[in-house]
Amino acid sequence: MNPVQISEGKSSVILSQPHGGTFIPSKLFNRLNECGRAIADTDWHINRLYNGLLPDATVVQATFSRYLIDANRDPSGSTLYPGQNTTELCPIVDFDGQPIYQNGAEPNAQDVEIRRQTYHSVYHTALTKQVERVRKKHGIALLFDCHSIRSLCPFLFEGELPDFNLGTNNGNACDSKIEQVAVDVCFNANGYHSVLNKRFKGGWTIRNYGNPSNGVHAIQLELAQRTYMDERAPWIFREELATNLRIHLKELLSCLDQLVTTFAKTITLKKHV
Numbered sequence: 001m002n003p004v005q006i007s008e009g010k011s012s013v014i015l016s017q018p019h020g021g022t023f024i025p026s027k028l029f030n031r032l033n034e035c036g037r038a039i040a041d042t043d044w045h046i047n048r049l050y051n052g053l054l055p056d057a058t059v060v061q062a063t064f065s066r067y068l069i070d071a072n073r074d075p076s077g078s079t080l081y082p083g084q085n086t087t088e089l090c091p092i093v094d095f096d097g098q099p100i101y102q103n104g105a106e107p108n109a110q111d112v113e114i115r116r117q118t119y120h121s122v123y124h125t126a127l128t129k130q131v132e133r134v135r136k137k138h139g140i141a142l143l144f145d146c147h148s149i150r151s152l153c154p155f156l157f158e159g160e161l162p163d164f165n166l167g168t169n170n171g172n173a174c175d176s177k178i179e180q181v182a183v184d185v186c187f188n189a190n191g192y193h194s195v196l197n198k199r200f201k202g203g204w205t206i207r208n209y210g211n212p213s214n215g216v217h218a219i220q221l222e223l224a225q226r227t228y229m230d231e232r233a234p235w236i237f238r239e240e241l242a243t244n245l246r247i248h249l250k251e252l253l254s255c256l257d258q259l260v261t262t263f264a265k266t267i268t269l270k271k272h273v
Contacts, residue, residue, distance in 0.1 A: 003064050003122045006130065011056035012138045012260040013253065014130055016205055017146045018071035018123065019043035021063040028068065036100030039065050041087075043148045044235045049228055049242060050146055054253040057144075058134060060127045062119075067091055067100060069115040071123045072145070072203035077112075080203055085155050090115055097155035127209075135215050138264040142178065142256060145205045145220040150231045157199045164194035165222035167202030173210025174217035175263075181255050182219055189248040192227070217260070221252075 001023045020043045029037065047061055062071045066087075073080065073089040080086060087093060090107045094100050101107075107115070127143075134141040151161045164186040168179045179196070186194040202210075202220040210218035225231045228242040 001063060003062065003119045004126045005059075005061050005063055006126055007059040008130070008133075009054075009056045009058040011054065011058070011257055012134055012140055012264055013054055013057040013142045013144060013257050014127075014134055015050055015054070015057050015059045015144050015146055015253075016127055017043070017046050017050070017059065017061035018203075018205060019066045019147060020046040020061055021065055023064045024068050031102060031105035032067070032100055033102045035094060035098050036067060038233065039067055040233070041066060041091075041095045041149075042235075043146070044225065045229055045237045045242075046146050046148055048237065049148075049223075049246065050249065053246060053250040054257055057253065057257075058130050060123075060130055062123050064119050064123075069112075069119050071120055072147075072205050074204045074208075075116055075120055075124075080207075081201075089120075093155075095150065095153045095156055124208075127205075131209060131216060138260075140215045140260055140264050141217070142174070142260045143206065143209050143216065143218040144253065144256065145203070145218065147200075147203075147220060148223040148225045148228075151224045151226045152231075161199070161222075161224045162195045163192040163224050163227050164189065165198065165200045165224075166194065166196045167200045167206065167220040167222065168197060168218075169202045169207050169210060170197050173202055173206040173212075174219050175212050178217050178219060178256060178259060181259050182221075182252060185248065185252040185255055186221075191244075192248065219256075 069090050077089045090112045092106045131141050168174050200222040206218035206220050227245045229238055230236040
């Protein structure tokens, strides 16, 4: 199983999808308990949801489960949200705080290192290559990190999650104009509730890659899964919900693509002055 699948596009936009995979090697799968084997915290159908919305975008998707190792966590193991409940680089509990391994079968330091090298590093080596390819071609790259989560996860956050949860690491991961375009589109989406930099400010991906001064911008969108699917097993994709949601996602990606294309033209003009 290849840890990462890549579809190279011509635009300045890269769609990263670190949590849509479900692959876990059988020997490791057998160490999980019933809760873990349900892999309930997957970003279900995320690739299907975004498929074709921006045809020229590059897509980088992890094929492995976040229960194996979380590609959106700091490889050092440092927490993204100090003082708040979260899950680890190699999770041992799910989003409800319940153990996912059989007693005594949790990953040890050697397990974590092997998974880091075999999966996490491979995914980010591929993503880094695409970011640099796009930035070199256009003078700019926009990394759009695609996520989704159940609306109710009391272990992680209070109450019901808004529909659109934008994260820019408090404005540090992208140009303010990019942030504003995303805010405008999401906040004007009729029937949906949006927030910026609340519970989900952006994971390790946008914090690591977002470097506006060097031409790399990054933004995360955490969708409440109720906007396009059933939030309980068997996690059914709801076509009627997804069709309406995709209208707004397409507008969002198109507006961002147009903006960074304008940025790219400005960069090209400056080079020839």
